[in-house]
Amino acid sequence: MHSSITDVTPPARSALSGLVGNTPLLRISEPLAPAGRGFWAKLEGFNPGGIKDRPGLHMVERARARGDLKPGARIIESTSGTLGLGLALAGMVHGHPVTLVTDPGLENSMTRLLTAYGAQVNVVSEPHPTGDWQQARRDRVTRLMEQHPDSWCPDQYNNPDNTSAYTPLALELATELGHIDVLVCSVGTGGHSAGVSRVLRQLYPDLTLVGVDTIGSTIFGQPARPRLMRGLGSSIYPRNVAYGSFSEVHWVAPAEAVWACRALATSHYATGGWSVGAVALVAGWLARTLPEDTRIAAVFPDGPQRYLGTVYDDDYCAAHGLLDAPPAPEPEVVGRPDEKEITRWTRCATVHDPLRARSPQPQAADPTPHSRPGPGAEPDEDTSDTAATAPEDRTR
Known part of the structure; x- marks a missing residue:
């Protein structure tokens, strides 16, 4: 009987994704x-973790299906908090280490929570001269990805899976x-x-x-x-x-x-x-x-x-x-x-x-973890x- 129960009970990690959705x-x-x-x-x-549990799980699942995210590879992304929770959940479900790049504005409570969920939190110390904290974080993501050749960045700002x-x-x-x-x-x-x-x-x-x-x-x-x-x-x-x-x-x-x-x-x-x-x-x-x-x-x-x-x-x-x-x-x-x-x-x-309003040329989506700072x-x-x-x- 115990064997039968074990056979029909989903693994704990897979069951975690079932907690997302069907909200009141x-x-x-x-x-x-x-x-x-x-x-x-x-x-x-x-x-x-909030609304971004949905794209956190979905972007990771789609990247794994395409082969963009290899088994066990590191996920590295810029976040102001909420997507970080979703990616920490996705990393736990699918067995990926997660590095989250943020800035000093992130609440201490959120940093502690992300760390408790197993994510590494990397904090930039200076804003980008034109793109501010957001661009500084994305630049840090690029450098970290160079240090981890098999890593993957969801690029939530430009990723259609988002x-x-x-x-x-x-x-x-x-x-x-x-x-x-x-x-x-x-x-x-x-x-x-x-x-x-x-x-x-x-x-x-x-x-x-x-x-x-x-x-x-x-x-x-x-x-x-x-x-x-x-x-x-x-x-x-x-x-x-x-x-x-x-x-x-x-x-x-x-x-x-x-x-x-x-x-x-x-x-x-x-x-x-x-x-x-x-x-x-x-x-x-x-x-x-x-x-x-x-x-x-x-x-x-x-x-x-x-x-x-x-x-x-x-x-x-x-x-x-x-x-x-x-x-x-x-x-x-x-x-x-x-x-x-x-x-x-x-x-x-x-x-x-605003970009199309300033230029007659269509702006193509940027596939890299960089984006264009405002003037x-x-x-x-x-x-x-x-x-x-x-x-x-x-x-x-």
Whole structure:
């Protein structure tokens, strides 16, 4: 009998991947939207490490299937945290050592957690002169790969597997909601906004995709500036961002995201970090202003645990001026992404690829772990998720 049980029980490592996906869906209403109105939030924080468990596992599995990642070879990648958790999980499942390159902005708690999961954490000490911490990390990845000739880099910013990883998430949303009119996603690498919207638009051709970025991010054509929020935004141009798929983009400031995170916590017991707050703020406004029967889905990439020392720390928030006032009831509006430098919640219905706007020549995807820094980019604290070529996206 014991032998029979052993035969049908999957190995512990393979069973780990079964923990990812089929995350809960929660209806969000007051105080972000009035009673009787609201939006549906996909709670990706219920994955073991957050939304990027999906691409972490998928990119590794596809690379192994193609032979790009040899058995036992080292995985080396740049991360601001969340993808690192997904890659640590994938390395554990498939037997690969993992090296994660990050910067001093990574929370100590996240460093300790990644180390506990068996990953090596490599921290760059200086930002790149034009590409900031993000490019400095990617340059370090290149040097580490030269030291490990059989190593493999997922290159989440440009890897199309980063977007296709979100097909199951899209199908979960379609099954749970039956119909979706508006999808709201944060943008860092561009992966989940591209991957989810591509699948949903095949099912619902009139789907509206709303992107949510942070101030100081260069993804949609703003100048790169130092950024407090991690997990969305970028100081480089990820080629996974599906610019042609977006109907509009909103930029959100840190204080506005903090307010939304805390409002969610006190009203719904389901909240998260910077990306969750920014997405909730925008989705709540859409629920207030669109027709009452509009079905809005929003992706919440993570939970609150990582942000206990930032978003949910009164001293930290006070020191950064994040508790001064609630956000405005509606965003400012600009006609073009480069109309002015944005410093508060702002909306723009004109979305284009900043690289194509500056050059008549199409920009090819960069297959190396480097990306193009924005003009005049200054040191920032980094990102995690971005988009792909249309009709895909950008993670972040």
